[in-house]
Ligand SMILES: C[S@@+](CC[C@H](N)C(=O)[O-])C[C@H]1O[C@@H](n2cnc3c(N)ncnc32)[C@H](O)[C@@H]1O
């Protein structure tokens with residue numbers, strides 16, 4: 106038992122959402138497909154290479170889980186659905202349609218809901234993207250990673266730059282809302298190569314970009330091979346270059362690694378960063394649910410674990426500082442019922458502002474561009 110008399114425990118039951126969350130805030134559903142055609146050596150996402158999957162059987166379990174959660178938490182206005190992975194472009198468009206229809210039957214799916222899918226160019230086949238569009242997907246995000254064949258080979262990708270270019274061409278002609286991922290700061294990359302990659306990508310009228318600095322994650326093939334990341338100062342200069350190039354093309358940075366044309370920030374991912382509610386379906390998925398009995402971390406298989414307000418508050422700082430708009434103090438209170446000014450370490454806050462790493466006004470606290478380079482340090486100081 107903690108100070109507030111809450112216990113952190115696993116529990117299920119018939120639970121209603123907190124009224125405020127039910128009415129006022131967006132709600133999303135994340136559908137995770139945990140399979141890939143091959144395992145990329147840098148990736149520590151929950152994903153497996155498995156050929157003999159009975160997809161229809163698994164999808165019917167997803168539908169059952171959706172029904173279970175609809176009964177448990179009641180109806181919500183769903184403003185976004187995100188098919189992520191793994192490689193969800195391996196799910197057949199018929200099954201994608203089944204899931205979307207089931208969500209619409211169980212919950213109130215907004216007319217203008219953002220329905221995204223992450224596609225890998227190595228799953229491309231004729232009509233895949235147009236079939237996905239017919240199945241209800243209205244935002245397509247492509248895992249390009251690089252437009253240089255040598256880099257793609259280093260990253261263990263099983264598609265070529267030409268395949269990625271062809272897929273980009275197709276998604277931009279089919280979808281209004283498109284995004285692509287690139288990975289930069291590879292060990293042998295120089296600034297010219299990075300610039301060329303980004304400029305090749307920006308020839309396409311994409312609405313959104315995710316530009317990730319390569320991280321060497323524990324237990325990945327890269328970590329086992331002792332691949333070293335690019336030196337911090339060089340990686341920081343690639344990051345500044347990315348910001349300049351993206352901004353010159355009209356993309357506004359709204360999160361550490363994410364950039365969007367006006368009005369095209371990813372609404373689903375904003376739920377995570379702003380601390381709103383979402384449900385996660387599939388083996389590697391998790392959710393956050395505000396219920397009348399408290400705030401819950403939801404995970405597979407059908408688990409609800411109560412979070413203390415402090416645990417939720419810390420998550421809100423970790424996620425919120427990633428946004429260029431920072432943490433909205435009022436929303437922070439709505440999400441964890443703790444006043445922001447009471448939660449954070451005021452002495453450290455004053456020091457970090459003095460060092461020009463944080464900026465604060467009466468409504469928000471946000472990291473400066475300099476602060477973005479040391480986010481983990483800021484979080485640690487604010488939460489200690
Ligand atoms: C969940 S992955 C799924 C995307 C899709 N399966 C694909 O590979 O195209 C989402 C994104 O995370 C990024 N990513 C994964 N591991 C990374 C790492 N170690 N360093 C940097 N970016 C990484 C990649 O850009 C990838 O597109």
Ligand code: SF4
Nearest residue numbers: 141144145148190191
């Ligand atoms: S990067 Fe994408 S394709 Fe590669 S292993 Fe991870 S989830 Fe699968």
